[in-house]
Amino acid sequence: MRDRDASWGHALWERLLWGGVLLLLVAPTGCDHAIDGVAPSATDSPVEVDGLFRGLGRPLRVVCTTAQVADIVKNVGGGDVEVDTLMGDGVDPHLFTATAGDVHRLRAADLIFYNGLHLEGRLADTLHDLGATKPSIAVTTGLVDQEPERLRRPAEFEGMYDPHVWLDVALWHRCADYVAAELCRLDPERAEGYRQRAAAYGSELNALDEECRRQIAEIPVRQRVMVTAHDAFGYFGRAYDVEVRGLQGISTADEADLVTLGALIDLLVERGVKAVFVESSVSEKYVQALVEGCAARGHDVRIGGELYSDAMGPDGTPEGTYVGMVRHNVDTIAHALK
Ligand SMILES: [Zn+2]
Numbered sequence: 001m002r003d004r005d006a007s008w009g010h011a012l013w014e015r016l017l018w019g020g021v022l023l024l025l026v027a028p029t030g031c032d033h034a035i036d037g038v039a040p041s042a043t044d045s046p047v048e049v050d051g052l053f054r055g056l057g058r059p060l061r062v063v064c065t066t067a068q069v070a071d072i073v074k075n076v077g078g079g080d081v082e083v084d085t086l087m088g089d090g091v092d093p094h095l096f097t098a099t100a101g102d103v104h105r106l107r108a109a110d111l112i113f114y115n116g117l118h119l120e121g122r123l124a125d126t127l128h129d130l131g132a133t134k135p136s137i138a139v140t141t142g143l144v145d146q147e148p149e150r151l152r153r154p155a156e157f158e159g160m161y162d163p164h165v166w167l168d169v170a171l172w173h174r175c176a177d178y179v180a181a182e183l184c185r186l187d188p189e190r191a192e193g194y195r196q197r198a199a200a201y202g203s204e205l206n207a208l209d210e211e212c213r214r215q216i217a218e219i220p221v222r223q224r225v226m227v228t229a230h231d232a233f234g235y236f237g238r239a240y241d242v243e244v245r246g247l248q249g250i251s252t253a254d255e256a257d258l259v260t261l262g263a264l265i266d267l268l269v270e271r272g273v274k275a276v277f278v279e280s281s282v283s284e285k286y287v288q289a290l291v292e293g294c295a296a297r298g299h300d301v302r303i304g305g306e307l308y309s310d311a312m313g314p315d316g317t318p319e320g321t322y323v324g325m326v327r328h329n330v331d332t333i334a335h336a337l338k
Contacts, residue, residue, distance in 0.1 A: 047131075047132070047133060047134050047135060048135055050185050050186070050188070051185075051186070051187075051188050052135065052186045052187075053110065053186050053187040054187070054188065054189055055189075056110075056187070059077075059079065059080055059081050059082045060077065060080060060081045060082070060110045060111060060183075060187060061081075061082050061084070061108065061109050061110045061111075062077065062081050062082065062083050062084070062109060062110065062111055062112070062113060063083075063084045063085075063086060063105055063106050063108075063109035063111075063112050063113075064083060064084070064085050064086070064112070064113050064114065065085075065086050065087060065093065065096075065112075065113075065114040065115060065119075065120050065123065065127075066085070066086075066087050066093055066114075066115055066119070066120075066310070066311070067085050067087065067088070067089070067311065067312040067320070067322075068115070068166045068172070068312060068322055068325075069113050069114060069115055069139055070083050070085040070113075071312070071321060071322035072113075072139065072172075072175060072176045072179050072201070072322070073113055073179060075176070075197060075198075075200075075201040076176060076179055076180045076183060076194055076197050076198045076201060077183065077194070077197070078193060078197050080183075080187070080190045080193055080194070081183075084105055084109070086098070086102055086105065086106075087311065088311075088314075088315075089280065089311055089312060089313055089314045089315070089320070090280055090281055090311055091281060091311050092252055092281040092282060092310060092311070093115070093119050093120050093121075093281075093310050093311070094119065094121055094122075094251040094252045094253055094310070095121075095122065095252060095253060096120060096122060096123060097122045097123070098122075098123055098126055103126065106126065106127075106130055107130070107133075109134065110134060111134055111135040111136070111137065111186065112127065112130060112134065112135070112136040112137065113137050113138075113139055113179060114127055114136070114137070114138055114139070115138065115139060115140060115163055115165075115166075116138025116139065116140040116141065116144075116163070117138070117140050117144075117151075117160065117161045117162070117163035117165070118160055118161075118163055118251075119163035119164075119310075121251060121253065135182070135186060137179075137182055139175040139176075139178055139179055140161075140163070140165055140175060140178075141178060142174060142175070142177070142178035142181070143165065143171065143174055143175065143178075144161070147174070148161075150171060150174075151165070152234050152235060152238070154231070154234065154250055156249055156250065157249070157250040157251075162231075162234050162235065162250055163250070164232045164233070164234065164235055164236075164250075164309070164310070165235055166322070167232060167233055167234075167235045167236040167239075167309070167326075167329075168235035168236060168238065168239040169205050169208050169209040169212060169239070169326060170205075170209050170239065171235060171239075172205065172322070173202055173205040173206070173209070176198060176201055176202060176205065177198060177202065179198075180194050180195060180197075180198035204323060205323075208323055208326055208327070209239075211327070211330070212239070212240050212326065212330050213240060215330045215331070215333075215334045216240040216241065216242060216330065216333070216334065217241075218334060218338065219242075219333075219334055219337045219338050220338075221241075222271065223271075223273065223274070223337050223338070224241065224242045224243060224337065225242075225243045225244075225245070225267065225268075225271055225273045225337075226242050226243065226244045226245070226277065226333060226337070227244075227245050227246075227247070227264055227267075227268065227273070227276040227277065227287075227290065228244065228245075228246050228247070228276070228277045228278075228279060228287075228307060228309065229246065229247055229248060229252075229277070229278055229279045229282040229283070229284070229286060229287050229309075230246045230247065230248035230249065230250070230251075230252050230254075230279065230282050230309070231244075231245075231246030231248065231249050231250045232246065232250075232279065232309035232310055233246070233307075233309065234250075236329075242333070245264055245267065247260060247261065247264065247286040247287065247290065248282070248286065252281075252282055252310075256286040261286070261289060261290065261293065262293075264290060265290060265293040265294055265297065268290070268294050268299060268301050269294060269297050269299040272299070273301060273337075274301060274302065274304070274336065274337065275301060275302055275303065275304025275305075275336035275337060276290055276291065276301055276302075276303060276304060277303070277304050277305060277306070277307045277332070277333070277336070278303055278305075278306050278307070279306065279307050279308070279309040279310070280306055280307070280308050280309070280311055280313070281308075281309060281310045281311040282309070282310075284303075287303065291303065304332065304333070304335070304336025304337070305332035305335070305336055306332070307328075307329050307332060307333070308325040308328060308329060312324075312325045313325060313328070
């Protein structure tokens with residue numbers, strides 16, 4: 001195994017070297033350009049060549065940032081990948097910073113998949129820099145390039161896209177298809193397996209999407225108001241017809257303010273909403289303030305349960321899978337608001 005790895009490593013190095021030579025050959029000639037020392041950007045780096053992993057002879061070592069991304073790669077990759085997930089249950093990706101150990105894991109990977117759209121805000125530079133030495137791929141790239149109209153662009157997020165696309169199952173299906181296409185492109189010898197597993201995973205996601213629609217439709221429209229700790233559920237609300245409001249903004253790096261808190265208390269009291277929700281990866285403190293604020297106005301609102309927004313449940317539990325996490329959320333929401 002080790003020898004094969006070494007020879008593959010050598011082959012990769014040769015490929016990189018040739019990529020570099022080719023870049024030099026096609027680059028404009030002249031000393032000025034060479035003195036600039038302009039390095040190729042991540043996107044036109046020779047590491048992104050099709051068929052990069054041809055002849056690897058062992059599973060691909062993939063590091064994923066979030067568990068939702070890892071769920072796609074595990075399902076599509078099957079036995080052809082070994083997946084290492086950086087962020088465990090309860091970890092907030094907006095605030096996640098990489099330790100030296102995490103950077104080591106990222107460096108040791110053959111390739112990296114991450115969410116993108118600034119979800120991993122404090123890891124963005126590291127992920128971009130690693131793109132110069134290996135494929136470092138945002139699973140949302142296909143949406144940005146081909147279907148940007150399906151992405152939310154909330155005014156308060158300063159012109160950026162809302163990164164929480166996994167909370168609309170149909171959009172996450174598109175991301176899974178993108179991962180499959182990238183694996184097929186980089187590792188074409190094993191493409192048939194990637195395609196078959198992606199189709200099976202896709203069928204599971206289609207059934208899940210239907211299930212979400214059916215369950216939410218049972219909540220009377222007037223009661224379909226969902227207040228959560230931060231603004232993660234915008235895509236969910238749009239996909240399944242629920243009015244969603246968050247105490248903190250799109251990123252948990254934004255603090256909740258008293259104006260937002262007051263407005264949400266008004267909404268809950270006026271609409272007679274029965275429940276609000278906490279999230280596994282976000283502090284409960286603002287949601288508690290909401291419950292107390294409603295109580296002071298004589299309206300009894302309770303915490304309807306814990307939702308998995310940006311992190312999934314612990315490994316080995318149903319909520320530790322993407323399908324289980326979404327199912328838990330929809331069950332909890334339907335039960336609390338009906
Ligand atoms: Zn979030």
